[in-house]
Amino acid sequence: MLRSQEQIPQASTAPHCFQKMQWITNPLAYMEAASQECGDIFKAPIIGKYPYVLLVSHPQALQEIFANHHQFISPPNPLVQPIVGDYSLFVLEGERHRRERKLLMPSFHGERILAYGQLISNLTEKVMTQLHPGQVFTARDLIQEISLEVILQAVFGIHSGERFNELKQEIITLTDGFRSPLKSGALFFPSLQKDLGAWSPWGSFLRNKGRISQLLLAEIQERRQEGNPTRSDILSLLLETKDESGEGMTDEQLRDELITLLLAGQETTATAISWGLYWIYKLPEVRDKLHQELASLGDKATPMEIVSLPYLTAVCQETLRIYPVAILTVPREVKEPVELMGYQLEIGTRIYGCIYLTHHRPDLYPQPKQFKPERFLDRQFTPYQFLPFGGGIRRCLGEALALFEMKLVLAKIVFNYQLTLADKQPEYPQRRGVTLAPARGVRMMMQG
Ligand code: HEM
Numbered sequence: 001m002l003r004s005q006e007q008i009p010q011a012s013t014a015p016h017c018f019q020k021m022q023w024i025t026n027p028l029a030y031m032e033a034a035s036q037e038c039g040d041i042f043k044a045p046i047i048g049k050y051p052y053v054l055l056v057s058h059p060q061a062l063q064e065i066f067a068n069h070h071q072f073i074s075p076p077n078p079l080v081q082p083i084v085g086d087y088s089l090f091v092l093e094g095e096r097h098r099r100e101r102k103l104l105m106p107s108f109h110g111e112r113i114l115a116y117g118q119l120i121s122n123l124t125e126k127v128m129t130q131l132h133p134g135q136v137f138t139a140r141d142l143i144q145e146i147s148l149e150v151i152l153q154a155v156f157g158i159h160s161g162e163r164f165n166e167l168k169q170e171i172i173t174l175t176d177g178f179r180s181p182l183k184s185g186a187l188f189f190p191s192l193q194k195d196l197g198a199w200s201p202w203g204s205f206l207r208n209k210g211r212i213s214q215l216l217l218a219e220i221q222e223r224r225q226e227g228n229p230t231r232s233d234i235l236s237l238l239l240e241t242k243d244e245s246g247e248g249m250t251d252e253q254l255r256d257e258l259i260t261l262l263l264a265g266q267e268t269t270a271t272a273i274s275w276g277l278y279w280i281y282k283l284p285e286v287r288d289k290l291h292q293e294l295a296s297l298g299d300k301a302t303p304m305e306i307v308s309l310p311y312l313t314a315v316c317q318e319t320l321r322i323y324p325v326a327i328l329t330v331p332r333e334v335k336e337p338v339e340l341m342g343y344q345l346e347i348g349t350r351i352y353g354c355i356y357l358t359h360h361r362p363d364l365y366p367q368p369k370q371f372k373p374e375r376f377l378d379r380q381f382t383p384y385q386f387l388p389f390g391g392g393i394r395r396c397l398g399e400a401l402a403l404f405e406m407k408l409v410l411a412k413i414v415f416n417y418q419l420t421l422a423d424k425q426p427e428y429p430q431r432r433g434v435t436l437a438p439a440r441g442v443r444m445m446m447q448g
Pocket residue numbers: 089090091101108260261264265266268269272324325326328329330331388389390391392393394395396397398399401402403
């Protein structure tokens with residue numbers, strides 16, 4: 001029998017502000033308790049102005065949401081809009097969103113990605129050779145140097161000079177601004193989004209974002225004047241784009257799209273690679289098996305050969321399963337009355353796919369808290385059972401690039417360097433803006 005939306009269980013009976021605080025400070029505990037109590041779908045009063053949103057973790061329900069994008073539309077994302085702006089791919093809807101995705105997609109697939117292989121390899125070598133034996137370092141910070149350079153190369157092509165150094169620094173400052181759960185709080189409480197001067201958290205964020213905007217606008221203007229038709233980077237591609245009435249993109253539209261790619265493209269990948277390093281160096285059997293697989297290729301292996309290795313692929317998948325960088329998909333909204341998991345949903349209801357809970361379902365992943373790459377060798381998972389990059393019309397644009405980079409960097413480090421974990425205590429996941437990252441950034445020591 002079809003039940004009404006009212007009957008969907010509440011994540012908790014605690015006051016809403018308390019639930020929101022727990023969601024910000026300890027999202028995994030919040031979700032796990034709610035799923036034990038309520039199962040595959042529950043109401044959670046955790047996002048912005050909404051009395052509640054629905055969190056869903058059943059693969060069948062996720063399939064319906066992703067496939068029926070006319071009933072479950074993809075509205076602007078209120079959490080990231082203040083960061084990426086009104087013209088970002090994360091915020092665009094409908095036809096405009098579809099067109100812009102189509103335009104950007106080739107830059108993150110096939111041949112274009114292969115071209116980044118040498119760059120990724122060189123950058124990994126560059127950052128690793130900076131370290132001397134005995135040196136302790138934070139893997140996440142080190143890897144961010146690689147992922148930031150890669151995305152700058154993809155977006156701008158050849159880049160160097162004062163403007164780019166400044167841009168890199170400002171981007172790191174911006175992402176570091178959301179490093180801890182406390183600092184991330186303003187994204188979830190719109191009332192805290194107030195400019196109370198340069199020293200206030202939101203005020204300093206706005207100034208930082210303003211400086212990034214100025215640097216990008218200056219670059220856009222220079223590129224418009226340069227008008228070089230031989231360049232194949234993403235900015236050149238966007239500069240050539242015209243809409244159906246023959247209009248090109250405005251400077252502000254271009255700027256928001258560039259910020260989106262620069263931010264989405266490096267934070268997430270750096271986090272995923274540092275988690276990968278953590279598991280590989282925490283579990284000697286994983287490291288040995290991986291090393292053996294890499295050794296079977298020898299040291300002249302091509303990027304294509306490396307990224308096709310089955311055990312390396314399984315290690316990356318398990319890394320993205322156990323602590324997915326994005327714990328939720330971006331939001332969906334009910335456009336017309338629709339049934340989901342036996343409930344009749346009302347127009348306007350906001351729904352999030354809960355990636356973390358789906359990845360921890362014991363029916364799919366026995367002993368879900370254990371890191372076992374073999375599970376990905378033993379069976380295949382559908383895109384609704386394993387979804388670190390989301391799904392449907394908003395599925396991550398950078399998935400192929402992220403996986404390519406993750407595999408190459410991990411392979412290069414494991415094969416060529418001896419490292420150990422520097423901390424005795426286990427690393428643990430912590431909120432970092434809208435993502436989940438290792439709380440201490442994975443402290444490691446270079447052995448040789
Ligand atoms: C391990 C690394 C990454 C992870 C885990 C990740 C995860 C995600 C997830 C979960 C979504 C939302 C999908 C949905 O709700 O259905 C998303 C969207 C997006 N990602 Fe990624 N991402 C990663 C790397 C990248 C990279 C390298 C780029 C480079 C450009 C990128 C660009 C984007 C963009 C532009 C969107 C918005 C797509 C849209 O709204 O149409 N991501 N990502």
